[in-house]
Amino acid sequence: MAINNDKNGKKTSINYNAFPLAPANFIRMAVALVLIVLGFVLMAGGANDGEVFNSDIFSTRRIVVGPTISFIGFVYMAFAINYKNKKKNQTEKED
Numbered sequence: 001m002a003i004n005n006d007k008n009g010k011k012t013s014i015n016y017n018a019f020p021l022a023p024a025n026f027i028r029m030a031v032a033l034v035l036i037v038l039g040f041v042l043m044a045g046g047a048n049d050g051e052v053f054n055s056d057i058f059s060t061r062r063i064v065v066g067p068t069i070s071f072i073g074f075v076y077m078a079f080a081i082n083y084k085n086k087k088k089n090q091t092e093k094e095d
Contacts, residue, residue, distance in 0.1 A: 021081070028080030032073045037069025 043066035049053050056062075 022085050024085055025080055025083055028083060029077060030047075032077035032080050035073030035076060036070050039066045039068070039073060042066030042069060 043062050045056060045062060046054060048057065
């Protein structure tokens with residue numbers, strides 16, 4: 001717990017256990033964000049210029065791997081936000 005001064009000059013305490021997301025959630029969310037960005041980077045690349053056909057736009061990396069990694073990142077982001085630490089829940093039950 002930390003102690004802060006409120007507007008009236010009184011000392012108040014902040015209970016960090018009351019925050020909805022733990023540091024582990026933020027680490028998982030950062031990993032999910034990296035996966036999402038990686039998927040979009042894999043989908044990026046040159047386009048057809050209209051004069052010469054570029055068959056690279058139909059590569060497996062762009063139409064399968066990139067979107068799959070991005071989708072996994074979005075699913076993992078939902079998991080990371082909803083994740084509850086079991087050790088934290090056990091200590092709350094004891095109080």
